[in-house]
Amino acid sequence: MDLYEHQGKExxxxxxxxxxxxxxAYTVAEARAAAEEFGGTVVVKSQVLxxxxxxxxxxxxxxxxxxxxxxxxxxxGLDIKGHITRRLLIExxxxxxxxxxxxxxxxxxxxxxxxxxxxxxxxxxxxxAANHPDMLARLHVDPALGYRGFDGVQLMAAAGIxxxxxxxxxxMLAQLYGVFQSEDAMLVEVNPLVFLExxxxxxxxxxxxxDDNALYRHPDVEAMRDLAAMDPQEQAAREAHLAxxxxxxxVGILGNGAGLVMSTVDVIAQAGGRPxxxxxVGGGASAEKITTALEIVLSNDRVTSVLFNIFGGITRCDExxxxxxxxxxxxxxxxPIVVRLDGTNAEEGRALLAEAARPEITVEKTMLEAAATAVxxxxxxx
Amino acid sequence: xxxxxxxxxxxxxxxxxxxxGTFHALRNRDYGTNVVAGVTPGRAGQDVEGILVYDSVADAxxxxxxxxxxxxxxxxxxxxxxxxxxxAGVAQIICITExxxxxxxxxxxxxxxxxxxxxxxxxCPGALSPGIANIGIIPAEIFKPGPIGLMSRSGTLTYQIxxxxxxxxxxxxxxxxxxxxxxxxxxxxxxxxxxxADDDTEYIVMVxxxxxxxxxxxxxxxxxxxxxxxVAYIAGFEAPPGKTMGHAGAIISGSAGTAxxxxxxxxxxGVRVGTNPTEAAQIMADLVAKx
Numbered sequence: 188m189d190l191y192e193h194q195g196k197e198x199x200x201x202x203x204x205x206x207x208x209x210x211x212a213y214t215v216a217e218a219r220a221a222a223e224e225f226g227g228t229v230v231v232k233s234q235v236l237x238x239x240x241x242x243x244x245x246x247x248x249x250x251x252x253x254x255x256x257x258x259x260x261x262x263x264g265l266d267i268k269g270h271i272t273r274r275l276l277i278e279x280x281x282x283x284x285x286x287x288x289x290x291x292x293x294x295x296x297x298x299x300x301x302x303x304x305x306x307x308x309x310x311x312x313x314x315x316a317a318n319h320p321d322m323l324a325r326l327h328v329d330p331a332l333g334y335r336g337f338d339g340v341q342l343m344a345a346a347g348i349x350x351x352x353x354x355x356x357x358x359m360l361a362q363l364y365g366v367f368q369s370e371d372a373m374l375v376e377v378n379p380l381v382f383l384e385x386x387x388x389x390x391x392x393x394x395x396x397x398d399d400n401a402l403y404r405h406p407d408v409e410a411m412r413d414l415a416a417m418d419p420q421e422q423a424a425r426e427a428h429l430a431x432x433x434x435x436x437x438v439g440i441l442g443n444g445a446g447l448v449m450s451t452v453d454v455i456a457q458a459g460g461r462p463x464x465x466x467x468v469g470g471g472a473s474a475e476k477i478t479t480a481l482e483i484v485l486s487n488d489r490v491t492s493v494l495f496n497i498f499g500g501i502t503r504c505d506e507x508x509x510x511x512x513x514x515x516x517x518x519x520x521x522x523p524i525v526v527r528l529d530g531t532n533a534e535e536g537r538a539l540l541a542e543a544a545r546p547e548i549t550v551e552k553t554m555l556e557a558a559a560t561a562v563x564x565x566x567x568x569x
Numbered sequence: 570x571x572x573x574x575x576x577x578x579x580x581x582x583x584x585x586x587x588x589x590g591t592f593h594a595l596r597n598r599d600y601g602t603n604v605v606a607g608v609t610p611g612r613a614g615q616d617v618e619g620i621l622v623y624d625s626v627a628d629a630x631x632x633x634x635x636x637x638x639x640x641x642x643x644x645x646x647x648x649x650x651x652x653x654x655x656x657a658g659v660a661q662i663i664c665i666t667e668x669x670x671x672x673x674x675x676x677x678x679x680x681x682x683x684x685x686x687x688x689x690x691x692x693c694p695g696a697l698s699p700g701i702a703n704i705g706i707i708p709a710e711i712f713k714p715g716p717i718g719l720m721s722r723s724g725t726l727t728y729q730i731x732x733x734x735x736x737x738x739x740x741x742x743x744x745x746x747x748x749x750x751x752x753x754x755x756x757x758x759x760x761x762x763x764x765x766a767d768d769d770t771e772y773i774v775m776v777x778x779x780x781x782x783x784x785x786x787x788x789x790x791x792x793x794x795x796x797x798x799x800v801a802y803i804a805g806f807e808a809p810p811g812k813t814m815g816h817a818g819a820i821i822s823g824s825a826g827t828a829x830x831x832x833x834x835x836x837x838x839g840v841r842v843g844t845n846p847t848e849a850a851q852i853m854a855d856l857v858a859k860x
Contacts, residue, residue: 293671293675293751295751295752295780295781295782295818296781296782296783296786298675298678298679298752299675300675313823313824329679330672330675330676330679331676331679331680368672371670371671371672373671398670398671398672398817399813399817400644400668400669400670400671400817401670401671401672401673403645404645404670430813430814430815432808432809432812432813432814434807434809442725443725444723444724444725444726444728444815445723445749445778445814445815445816445819446721446722446723446724446725446726446727446749446776446778446804446815446816446819447723447725447726447729448814448815449723449726449778449779449804449805449808449814449815449819450726450729450802450804450845450846452805452807452808453804453805453806453807453828453845454845455807456806456807457844457845462807465808465814465815467815498725498728498729498732499708500706500707500708500711500724500725500728501706501708529729529732530708530711530728530732531708531710531711553847554729554845554846554847555845555847
């Protein structure tokens, strides 16, 4: 689960990491009120779950409440790479002397937390890594030992942090690692980490991702989820405990197993079609589950044909066919469905579907044939 | 001799009295796997259709000589169940459970790895050596014995390719599901080394997907020390970055972990990559026919 900047900063503040004083604003009036409360310079920041806000005009430094109001007017509703700004963070202005970058990531390859630090703050870290690799200091932390002072010494020396700053930066590293560990984070990134003119250190941004599998032990983080910003299909799937990802095409896809569904999405594209979604119905074949899954796929208006791809294992294809047929009784089907059943009891399953002779269903034997038919039907409908 | 699931397997099922645990323990036994015990704390002395239940894995090891553990317990207890099996001296642990926090798995990984304990999974379907033994939830009926070692990060995609191979008359030495999580005990490299050393395996099929760089690392190892022919398939070419595609580990982070990068890395080392499961199975079938 990705957090908004202000949510990440809430976790930071809880851990004692200094952040600028800020208020959330959902309206222009709220933004103005926050600016009046702070007085003087404030920063108006779009809160969206995507990078590149500054370049897109989603961050503005303003001198007074009138300017804050105008900035809020401009930023609320702003589309940043497909993410619409619905909330703002209004922060008290600070006098920045210099900018660094620091992050803790979950390095899957090494199976260790990875600390990264550079004095080239405020830039895209992938650019720093590509163009100035010697400026980006990297250090793995032994998960059994956790972060230790000597890790910090080594990292800061490698990054070229001036000696007189190392006490403050070292303390910040320890605190950020603490957030990474205690909050089950996959990513904690501060870009920029800033020294103010008065010498204090402050996290001027926060990019935090929490492990979905660990949310059960972080109800405070789960409560931060912005349901209003979620795609309606993704939200419905979430409630039904189904894995769904929206794509931008017109062929709806559902199947059993993440890998098989990913593969089905690829095969639709290879057949010249445009996949509308990824949906894994998982194991089992209850009519209820299939009904919910079909309803979610079809509630996306762009869908003009559906591919239902099942490889039966422990769940038998005849059970799936029965589940599908009773799902058709329960819900209105507004697009043709191509069904591919293979694996355990596939023939029995196909026979059941043939017998039912539902006009909205076309049965195909293989995945590739099914993909070709689903793509053809989508094209005919458009 | 096959790998992981063998004639020597003496299986203890952790979570045997749960619905899933009972179902799969009995299926595994029916297939011929030597299921020697079950574990559910507080249920010692009971039995599941003749399989004795113990309070702890240590008891199952002491009384029944269990050497392999199958973990089918809810995600919040699973990491501890793996550690319990490791502490009890079980050499091989297979964890089916999906949804274990990644930080918990870091801890588990760094505990078992230096001790030489072999973990398969989590979030995997297990291991099946057709005709010999089945550990986990793989539907054995689809597969038959043969010379192809099959390893995959995805369950149903393994069945898909296994089914396509079977339809062409080809069977498998062992099918292993590595698991769809970001931190798993057995990597493609580990599995490649096991298959390379296995007399029953003559060919290897690897099924990868987006996320991480284990396929890229495997490509290096294939070039370096795997002499058996390898054919690959990668899923997720159309996956958008930053979205978890069902499996916790199937996510493109920034520009890292794409299917295209994996395909390129494998092909650069001479591994043929099928563009879909059907094509991958066909490439393998052609290879076998030529030998």
